[in-house]
Amino acid sequence: MTAQTEPAATHTVEGAAEASAVHAGEHVETTGAEHSAGLPQFQFQHWAGQIGYLLILFVILYILMSKVFAPRVRRVFDERETTIRDALTSAREVQAQAERQAEGAKRALAEARSAAQKTAADAAAKSSAEAATRRAALDSELAEKQAAAETQIRTARNTAMQQLTTVATDAAEAMIEKVTGVKAPRDAIAAAVTSQGQ
Amino acid sequence: MAANDPIHQFQIEKLVDFGTVNLPVFGRSELAFTNSHLAMTIAFVIVVGFLSLVTARMQVVPGRMQAVGETLFGMIDNLAESIIGHDGKKYFPFVFTIFMFILAMNVIGLLLTFTVTSQLAVTATFGLMTILLVLIVGFAKNGLGFFKLFVPSGVPWVLLPVIVVIEFVSFLLRPVTLALRLFGNMLGGHVALKVFAGFIVTLVGLGLGGGLGVFGFPGAALSLGMVIALTALECLVAFLQAFVFAVLTCIYLNDVVNLGHGH
Numbered sequence: 001m002t003a004q005t006e007p008a009a010t011h012t013v014e015g016a017a018e019a020s021a022v023h024a025g026e027h028v029e030t031t032g033a034e035h036s037a038g039l040p041q042f043q044f045q046h047w048a049g050q051i052g053y054l055l056i057l058f059v060i061l062y063i064l065m066s067k068v069f070a071p072r073v074r075r076v077f078d079e080r081e082t083t084i085r086d087a088l089t090s091a092r093e094v095q096a097q098a099e100r101q102a103e104g105a106k107r108a109l110a111e112a113r114s115a116a117q118k119t120a121a122d123a124a125a126k127s128s129a130e131a132a133t134r135r136a137a138l139d140s141e142l143a144e145k146q147a148a149a150e151t152q153i154r155t156a157r158n159t160a161m162q163q164l165t166t167v168a169t170d171a172a173e174a175m176i177e178k179v180t181g182v183k184a185p186r187d188a189i190a191a192a193v194t195s196q197g198q
Numbered sequence: 199m200a201a202n203d204p205i206h207q208f209q210i211e212k213l214v215d216f217g218t219v220n221l222p223v224f225g226r227s228e229l230a231f232t233n234s235h236l237a238m239t240i241a242f243v244i245v246v247g248f249l250s251l252v253t254a255r256m257q258v259v260p261g262r263m264q265a266v267g268e269t270l271f272g273m274i275d276n277l278a279e280s281i282i283g284h285d286g287k288k289y290f291p292f293v294f295t296i297f298m299f300i301l302a303m304n305v306i307g308l309l310l311t312f313t314v315t316s317q318l319a320v321t322a323t324f325g326l327m328t329i330l331l332v333l334i335v336g337f338a339k340n341g342l343g344f345f346k347l348f349v350p351s352g353v354p355w356v357l358l359p360v361i362v363v364i365e366f367v368s369f370l371l372r373p374v375t376l377a378l379r380l381f382g383n384m385l386g387g388h389v390a391l392k393v394f395a396g397f398i399v400t401l402v403g404l405g406l407g408g409g410l411g412v413f414g415f416p417g418a419a420l421s422l423g424m425v426i427a428l429t430a431l432e433c434l435v436a437f438l439q440a441f442v443f444a445v446l447t448c449i450y451l452n453d454v455v456n457l458g459h460g461h
Binding site for chain 1: 205225238242257275287292
């Protein structure tokens with residue numbers, strides 16, 4: 001067994017290294033084929049059959065490829081491209097729309113804010129104006145009341161002063177009558193009292 | 199022995215034989231439905247099935263399956279549009295067909311015992327198809343102005359002959375590099391996978407033989423680890439090579455579509 005396989009092993013190495021020349025004689029011997037020398041690829045009697053058959057298969061495959069397979073795949077590729085492009089376009093559109101809407105919303109918000117501020121300012125102004133009016137009204141009322149009170153006081157004082165003059169005249173008349181026993185004229189006394197009091 | 203031969207996986211095996219014919223360019227050709235044809239058919243059915251499933255009931259909001267398909271579609275669509283520009287949509291079906299077909303072939307190559315894209319006949323066909331389209335588009339769009347492709351603007355006239363030759367040769371090499379890059383990556387990756395997988399069998403056999411051979415077991419484990427790591431790498435390569443092919447197709451198309459402006 002060992003002795004028999006040994007040359008075969010060396011033969012394989014040689015065959016790999018120098019496939020044609022060294023190998024030639026032994027190959028004929030080992031395979032027992034009728035071909036002349038070297039690689040089986042150079043047995044030219046087999047070329048025509050292989051080439052002819054390959055050309056036939058290739059032409060059929062080429063026709064199938066160009067008429068059936070390639071158009072099918074190309075169609076799907078194109079379809080996919082169109083789909084993606086359309087989707088992108090619509091997405092961009094939607095985005096633009098959303099942006100426009102956001103812009104509008106922002107503007108509306110700003111408007112609302114300014115309106116609210118205006119309303120607040122108006123309300124503040126109105127309320128302060130009202131307060132001012134009310135205060136003014138109150139002031140005038142108070143002033144009126146004060147003036148009335150002052151008048152009343154003045155009147156009361158005048159009255160009191162007149163009564164005082166009368167009382168003083170009466171007292172002076174009585175004192176003069178008591179002291180002198182003479183009834184002095186009332187006008188003179190009154191004049192005297194008035195002049196004294198002033 | 200054939201099981202341990204890393205090259206054997208690339209052998210074309212006839213499943214249904216249609217006989218031998220003599221063709222003008224290819225000479226004696228054996229026409230048959232081979233394992234290569236089978237793998238191509240599986241890749242074709244997977245691509246058509248997957249795209250039908252993805253695009254059957256497409257929705258604007260994609261489901262899980264549709265999202266996977268749309269990711270691949272959108273990736274190549276963006277690629278075509280970013281490299282070629284506005285005209286990218288016109289060439290998208292071609293680029294996407296190439297991408298999906300190569301991707302499916304690479305991926306099922308990892309699952310089956312046979313990888314179509316490790317057949318030079320197949321990768322050369324893809325490379326030639328791309329360059330043929332570039333030539334057709336170039337002449338259709340620019341007429342004889344197509345040859346301006348080999349005369350970059352702003353080159354001193356002294357250097358011009360050299361530059362033109364270099365540009366012309368590099369243009370001729372485009373289909374070759376396209377074909378060889380994919381072929382080489384797939385070939386190398388699958389050979390490496392097969393070599394390490396072969397090591398596992400050999401070393402385990404050694405270990406079972408007893409004696410000092412038991413040291414074969416850790417070696418086998420190491421090889422298994424390598425196979426796992428390489429498989430992960432190959433998953434990446436399977437996608438990457440399909441993508442690189444699509445990118446280069448776009449770049450070469452851009453050269454002739456936008457010839458003269460933005461060069």
